[in-house]
Amino acid sequence: MRVGIIGGTGGMGKGFALRWSHDNDVIIGSRDATRAAESAANYTDLAKKAFGSINGSITGNDNLTVASDSDVLVLSIPYENIDSICSVILPEIKDSCVVVSPIVPMTKTDVGFECVSIKDNKPFSYQLVLQHMKDRSKLVSAFHVISEKKLANLSLTLDYDIFVCGDDMESVYTVNGLIDNIEGLRAIYLGPVELSYLAEMSTPLLLNAMIRNKMKNPGIKIV
Numbered sequence: 146m147r148v149g150i151i152g153g154t155g156g157m158g159k160g161f162a163l164r165w166s167h168d169n170d171v172i173i174g175s176r177d178a179t180r181a182a183e184s185a186a187n188y189t190d191l192a193k194k195a196f197g198s199i200n201g202s203i204t205g206n207d208n209l210t211v212a213s214d215s216d217v218l219v220l221s222i223p224y225e226n227i228d229s230i231c232s233v234i235l236p237e238i239k240d241s242c243v244v245v246s247p248i249v250p251m252t253k254t255d256v257g258f259e260c261v262s263i264k265d266n267k268p269f270s271y272q273l274v275l276q277h278m279k280d281r282s283k284l285v286s287a288f289h290v291i292s293e294k295k296l297a298n299l300s301l302t303l304d305y306d307i308f309v310c311g312d313d314m315e316s317v318y319t320v321n322g323l324i325d326n327i328e329g330l331r332a333i334y335l336g337p338v339e340l341s342y343l344a345e346m347s348t349p350l351l352l353n354a355m356i357r358n359k360m361k362n363p364g365i366k367i368v
């Protein structure tokens with residue numbers, strides 16, 4: 146399976162690429178194909194050092210090429226850039242492509258981390274992405290509650306839950322498979338894509354817990 150990561154040069158993209166390259170062909174997307182290729186080479190070295198060898202691969206290209214080549218496409222980009230990026234790339238994806246949004250509508254204010262969709266009455270991330278989807282059922286929200294620091298540190302043993310929302314269960318199972326592919330992560334299905342706001346709001350919750358209680362990159366585990 147080819148997993149494309151738009152904005153794959155960022156912190157989350159690095160974590161996804163390192164973890165998934167063990168078994169999947171990962172394509173790093175960037176606005177700059179050269180930067181994507183450099184990140185891909187760097188991540189390949191890191192993954193091979195950590196795993197010994199990898200069954201998949203990590204390559205890089207411009208965001209548009211990555212979008213059209215991917216079987217699963219992760220939108221690992223800032224909330225502020227959803228419209229500018231998705232309006233260009235999402236019309237070009239394969240009909241069968243599953244799109245994953247880990248995007249969090251968050252800002253830091255005087256009181257702490259806040260959800261801009263609540264504070265400033267802005268759309269949630271999934272609502273913005275849906276506007277650009279050819280087939281809205283192929284959007285799956287996931288990965289809001291795992292820190293890039295933990296994902297990218299291959300020496301760490303993970304033990305976290307990942308909230309998943311989506312309408313098409315086949316697409317949800319595809320994303321669950323990628324979650325299961327990362328040892329120590331468990332997929333927790335919340336329901337249809339309209340419930341994605343619950344997952345998106347979990348991140349500022351976690352970050353406030355982190356800064357007020359001196360915790361390091363906390364995650365969520367339901368017991």
Ligand SMILES: NC(=O)c1ccc[n+]([C@@H]2O[C@H](COP(=O)([O-])OP(=O)(O)OC[C@H]3O[C@@H](n4cnc5c(N)ncnc54)[C@H](OP(=O)(O)O)[C@@H]3O)[C@@H](O)[C@H]2O)c1
Nearest residue numbers: 152154155156157175176221222223226248249289292293
């Ligand atoms: N960081 C975390 O721990 C964490 C945890 C859960 C969820 N998330 C969510 O995951 C997503 C990715 O997080 P991240 O920390 O990896 O983000 P990031 O490092 O800030 O950005 C990811 C990539 O997006 C591209 N980008 C940045 N500014 C852009 C712009 N103005 N226009 C177009 N592309 C731009 C860049 O790639 P190029 O410059 O190469 O194009 C960048 O490397 C975010 O939506 C975040 O809310 C993050």
